[in-house]
Amino acid sequence: xxHSKWGRPMNLxxxxxxxxxxxxxxxxxxxxxLTWGGVAIGVVVAYSILWAPAQQGRAHLRETLPAMxxxxxxxxxxxxxxxxxxxxxxxxxxxxxxxxxxxxxxxTQAGIAxxxxxxxxxxxxxxxxxxxxxxxxMWVNDARKQFKVRVIELHATALxxxxxxxxxxxxxxxxxxxxxxx
Numbered sequence: 001x002x003h004s005k006w007g008r009p010m011n012l013x014x015x016x017x018x019x020x021x022x023x024x025x026x027x028x029x030x031x032x033x034l035t036w037g038g039v040a041i042g043v044v045v046a047y048s049i050l051w052a053p054a055q056q057g058r059a060h061l062r063e064t065l066p067a068m069x070x071x072x073x074x075x076x077x078x079x080x081x082x083x084x085x086x087x088x089x090x091x092x093x094x095x096x097x098x099x100x101x102x103x104x105x106x107x108t109q110a111g112i113a114x115x116x117x118x119x120x121x122x123x124x125x126x127x128x129x130x131x132x133x134x135x136x137x138m139w140v141n142d143a144r145k146q147f148k149v150r151v152i153e154l155h156a157t158a159l160x161x162x163x164x165x166x167x168x169x170x171x172x173x174x175x176x177x178x179x180x181x182x
Contacts, residue, residue, distance in 0.1 A: 094147060095173050100124045102147055103171065110139040123152065123172040133165045140169075148174045 026034065094102050096119065103124055104117040112135055116127040128136070133156065143149055153170040 095122065099147060099149070099173065103143060103149075106143060106146070107139065110135060110142075112136060112139055120170065123170050124149075126169045126171065127167070129166050130159060130161075130164050131167060133163050133167075136165070136167065143171070144174075150174045 023031070100117055100119045103126065104114065107114050107117065107126070107128075112128055112131050114126055114128045114131075116125070118125050140151060144151075149171040150173075151169055152172045154167065155169075156165045156167040158165055
């Protein structure tokens, strides 16, 4: 419901009375001009609000679509190339001294205090005293994935404190042949 100029709600009957008070005194010519003027204004408003923006949007899309399709083709080609190169990038793992240094840094980062990390042929031997066994197992899993190593030998001695161990482990690059123990 609308409000009158005094702030009181107007009912539908009052609104029709106001409209009739405006419309009835008009001549046929004024009514015709007002009707056609209202229609013209309605068409202009509908065109400017609905039709023109849609047409401009279509024109913009028509101009930018080929460039977007070209970008999609380039991105698809680059994604295919990245997928093709991913296995090669994953196959590169450190060996020798680089592996020893990477494992030592990784152990320090994981908070595992080692007493010794040394190179033994193509393998790396690690000794740790009073290490957290859960932290060790998580580290070994991460090292296996990150540095592509495998544990070929492990000796762990449980300590009196639950979860703490002294350990000696030998890790080898996963691509190297397994060492035979005698």
